[in-house]
Amino acid sequence: MTAPAPTTPAAPLPGAWPLIWAVARREIVVKLQDKAFRVSTAFLLLMMAASVAIPQLLEEDRPEYTVAVVGPSASSMVTEAAALASAAKDDSGVPGALITLVGMDDLSKAQEKVRTHQVDAAVTGDPGKGFTIIGAKEIPSELSRLFAQSSYSQRLSDGLTRAGVDADAVNKVLRQAATPPVEQLEYPDAEDESVAMYLFLAFAVVFLMTNMIFGVSIAQSVVEEKQSRVVEILVAAVPVSVLLAGKVIGNTFMVMAQLLLLLAMGIGVSTAMGESVIIDLLAQNSAWFVLFFLLGFVMLACLWAVAGSLSSRLEDLNATTVPMQMLLFIPFFVALYLPETGRVMTVLSFVPPFSPMVMPRRLLVGNAAWWEGVVACGIIVVVGALLVGVAARLYQGSLLRTGSRTTLRAAWSSHVQEREALAD
């Protein structure tokens, strides 16, 4: 017993943050190197682009009609209608359509074309005696509205000219009398709400999916460390709370990066497609989305880590993560299917784990004031902080238990004994 004491100087213990960052950094790097993660991110981005672009593409499709005309007067009336239709804007009240004219020598041939459905309608007559519109069973509503407008202006112009009014003056007046431009202070309710709900659905699905994907991956990475026993080396080197914090922070970082990418994709595509309603709604609500997403994710992330630490093998993970899936799916369906207004909706919009999904919907549809959003966030923060404390204790109590699955009770009570070892 005479050998000299070792002289190796103790490496300086860095503060907790560099250690937390080191753990978080590994989570991030491993995620970035993970092919499954990259593929799923690309898939989500494509979904986002498609969900913004596809409705727009469908809407862009204007109906096309072919109309037979008999005589120059009818031809000029339909030509005017076609001009109106092709210039029509979404909100002007004039239906948009693409109208092709087919000139006919006589009425019977035109009628034959209508009967055999080679054309959608036929027009004959003149402004003096009036026009006749011939259809098969029915005339497409866009056509009848367009024809009503153009025949009215043609007959008016014709009548006034014959009464001695200068033709140029008549045309000028008629142009001025055309459908007035509409200036909307608010979007019409129906459209607004359907777009808002559509957007909310996108938010809720993204929230649900990314929480599931990242939640399971947090749990998996905990089990992986347990199963490979690397956790023993980790715990010998750093406190358990540092491991937990690093995991949650690293995954939160990745989740938020993914969400921001998705939002950028959504805004980019809708800008490119000129979809003003979605852009405005996104611009107004992105901050809320990001905030509720962040808080909602962090609140549950610690619990996902506990779900992982309760099992010793990947095979057990399904059983221990079922409660977590409940915590996501139940609020998801509640937020989706609950009636728009009502006390239940209002109450649940403040209660975690419902609030991260229910409150964004109320904010998006416009029946919650901004301060209600702030209060809901505050409640999530408080509940989240409590859960982090609970999770840290459970994590500590279950992380080093191997063998079978750990019960919550055992994890909770064994914490005290192990903490002595780790706290000095």
Added chain:
Amino acid sequence: MLELSGVDRFFGERQVLHDVSFAVRPGVLTGFIGANGAGKTTTMRIVLGVIGANAGKILWDGRPLDKNTRRTFGYMPEERGLYPKMKVLDQLVHLGRLFGLPPSEAADRALRLLTSLGLQDRVQDRLESLSLGNQQRVQVVAAILHDPSALILDEPFSGLDPVAVDVMAGMLRARAALGNPVLFSSHQLDLVERLCDDIVIIDEGRVVLAGDSEQLRRERAGSRFRLVVGGAADRPDPADDADDWLRSDPRWKVLELEGPRALVEILDPAHEQPLLAKALEQGPVHEFTPVVPTLADIYRQTVR
């Protein structure tokens, strides 16, 4: 010096460690021997702070071991433990960060150590793609990467081929030569005997023997004698006779008896000559040798 003093540990109602006390001297290898479930792994985990003790102290140079010092220990867990899917160098650098090393220094050291173990071509491979022996080498690098002030290894030799055993042994000796305490557990008693200066034997959670291996063996030498008697034609079955005169005498204990050969332990050094005299009374004595027990002998004797 690393010391354990009066360590108790319960798992639920079951007490798995009873008043475990021993010292791990710096500069030498200490072998930690015991059957499966005797408490070796639990003891090591307590030293590393992976789990807590219900009673007792861990001392470092006479003072209670604190967290900062413990962080400078190197540890190799029994069932190994690294990230299977991470690249060799990446995970060593990661562990280096956790031990407080700057990444560049961690990478330098890891490369140097990996090269010294012949793994320089595998640094960018995933750990799981390496052979078991090579994974073990990476594990060793992980344990000594941060130039630990003490080294604790749980079954470092299990599953190693003879070449890898030599590499590992060289590694441990080198660490000890730096003046660090090195404690490792093993089932391979011959290996421990060959390598270790000190041994600790644990049985059912109690330390039954601890100290300098040579000294312990020598203390037990001088009390045991190998005796070969008879062999003459007129004694067809000398064992029967030997049985009578040997076993009936309370001054010694017969440990083994096979034909004319016997292993006898005298209970007092003064009984050495009387034993020989008595043997000669029975006939010719072909062999009368003091036996230095092997570690395996001592182990079987103390644990039984």
